[in-house]
Amino acid sequence: MSGSIELDEESEFSQLPDSQSEAELYFSNYFDYDASVSQFGQRIITLEFSALTNTDALYLLDKCQKLDTFRLHSVSVSPSSSEKMFDIFITYASS
């Protein structure tokens, strides 16, 4: 995935969690799935959900758009190594 994130001077979005473990706990609670943080920065965080069924993938895609605390930057979907399963990568930004 390429591209920069545009930052606003004033933002209604919160700061991202301070640590990776804090972020994993926060997003796992929000999504009700074990979230694995694959990229962690002050202003950007990428979550990875692996080997999802179509139903679960749809659920996450819907849910990731409803989080209003952080700005959704991008969503990626790719085939999982398991047949008929999907991996989803969700990137949020703090502003």
Added chain:
Amino acid sequence: MNKQVLRFISPDNIELYNIKRGKLIFKDRIKSKDCAKIKTDKVILTASHYVSASMLAESVKFGPEKEQFLFSDQSILRIEDLIHIPAIYDEAHNTWKQFWASRHLLLDIKALIPSAKYFYPECLALTEHDTNKDNLSNAKFLNDAISFQPIKSRDKNKLFIFILTASIFLAIAPWITHWFDYTSKERLVFENKLLLVQHFEQLVTSSELSGLEKLTFNKSLNSIEIITRDLLNEMQKSEVEKFCKELSCVLKFDNNQLNIIFEKR
């Protein structure tokens, strides 16, 4: 093959008819295990196997396209499972009527009747039908009635990209509507999410992609990035270009990657 037709009621209750001078002649009542030896490409579906709905023509301020599904708000089927017949204009009642069914259900029936290709909604394919009789003998069979023609994808990856694209476009649709300043034409396109998906269905079913590597929706950049394992051929490129032209977006090809870039607000 064309002289017989099956009427599918349930797997254990299937009626076999001969067609003589356009009329059905009841021949036998069979079970699904006996269907494989019947060589017919026509199956009449009883009403429990499909759904239909109508709407007043005045409430549709455009002529529906063939691939357009008008009743997305009434269908409980997942988009990847939906198969529909083009909307039919009923002049007598000034309505648009449309039929739809579950693709999986039809493919399950097709698995029982391997030679079947055309699945006719009973109420479209038959006239002079006496409902008091035990079978449909003497009903007139309209050979040219519109039918469902479910096709099983031979390419799992093709199905994969369709399901993903369909799913994600449904998920992403709320964004897309905000990426555009509406014109009346865009409203028609974007307010009907299924139409949007069906654009992709056309795109995908006419493509022979060997597989999707990654599909990314970048909200910050208002773009969609599709990476496939193989290069797109000219026909696929043409289909994508057509799709993008309708959406008024910018398209960039780069080997096995394509980017669809939407206008910023």
